[in-house]
Amino acid sequence: MGRYQKPGFWRSLTQAWRGMLYTWKTQGHLQFHVFAGIIVLFFAWWSEVSRFEWLILILAIGSVIGAEVMNTALEIVVDMVQPNFHPLAGMAKDVAAGAVLVTAIQAVVIGLVVFFPRLYRFAYQIF
Numbered sequence: 001m002g003r004y005q006k007p008g009f010w011r012s013l014t015q016a017w018r019g020m021l022y023t024w025k026t027q028g029h030l031q032f033h034v035f036a037g038i039i040v041l042f043f044a045w046w047s048e049v050s051r052f053e054w055l056i057l058i059l060a061i062g063s064v065i066g067a068e069v070m071n072t073a074l075e076i077v078v079d080m081v082q083p084n085f086h087p088l089a090g091m092a093k094d095v096a097a098g099a100v101l102v103t104a105i106q107a108v109v110i111g112l113v114v115f116f117p118r119l120y121r122f123a124y125q126i127f
């Protein structure tokens with residue numbers, strides 16, 4: 001095993017990007033979250049949300065994506081430390097997946113609070 005050397009700023013960025021790419025390639029959930037986030041941002045632009053709503057929506061999308069990336073990191077560590085079946089290894093993964101679920105529920109609630117009144121008004125005008 002090579003000696004560890006603390007990387008510089010640009011090298012750290014490259015490594016972080018490599019981690020993101022790995023997560024993107026291996027986790028279908030991340031692809032789904034990014035796709036859903038793009039659709040939400042499109043709707044935000046289309047329905048001309050306020051600056052504050054933009055910030056909240058971006059925070060919500062970033063939280064889900066960040067939690068998914070952290071979840072992937074934990075899965076990698078668990079698989080490295082415990083490649084065999086172990087109840088604690090399974091529980092660690094389940095707890096990390098629970099963190100993603102919390103952020104996803106939060107994002108859905110934020111999306112409803114921001115978009116539901118607009119969709120309601122839109123539907124009201126049409127029907």
Ligand SMILES: Nc1ncnc2c1ncn2[C@@H]1O[C@H](COP(=O)(O)OP(=O)(O)OP(=O)(O)O)[C@@H](O)[C@H]1O
Nearest residue numbers: 029075082083084085086087089090091093094097
């Ligand atoms: N070593 C293990 N021992 C016991 N149970 C495990 C182990 N590895 C995984 N599991 C169980 O299988 C589930 C799925 O684990 P897996 O490693 O396939 O993650 P995943 O399908 O990529 O999860 P996610 O959908 O959260 O990204 C875990 O949530 C856990 O309940």
